[in-house]
Amino acid sequence: MSAEAPAPAPVAELARLRASIDNIDAAIVYMLAERFKATKAVGELKAANAMPPADKSREAQQIERLRQLARAAELDPDFAEKFLNFIVTEVIRHHEKLQGRA
């Protein structure tokens, strides 16, 4: 594209970007659904075997790994860590519910 090419109209460009965001969000929702299936299986396994719901050393490894992945993907590592904490909080809530009825 030459430097003289006209910029796309802002409203059309906004619509194009939003369509991409919507596609990405759909992909993330399906990934999250799959992730919760896996953590539900972890929760059931832990409840059946009297394993503790939280595991601090596993969480520390996950945080370090996600921060490295975030750097590789040019995502803010602090945001990636906040994101993981947000998810893990929800997962532990589910596990504690499961342990309650184990």
Added chain:
Amino acid sequence: MSAEAPAPAPVAELARLRASIDNIDAAIVYMLAERFKATKAVGELKAANAMPPADKSREAQQIERLRQLARAAELDPDFAEKFLNFIVTEVIRHHEKLQGRA
């Protein structure tokens, strides 16, 4: 698998599930990185054209759409909405920073 098949050893099964969770997390981190590229472009477009950072009607549409997708994916729709709010809060923080230097 017959009902009599032995259950996998809990520690091995936990390791298997965690490997899947790690794969899914890597996919989500790369999706989030791509999403922030798109919202950064939206922020720059809005800043260059004096469009407001937040857009309540767009957000309402996104929430309704994500709740529907969550139901189709068997993910808790309330969690999907909390997730979107978490992301949008971060995006608006970025947009406001951009508007500040526009």
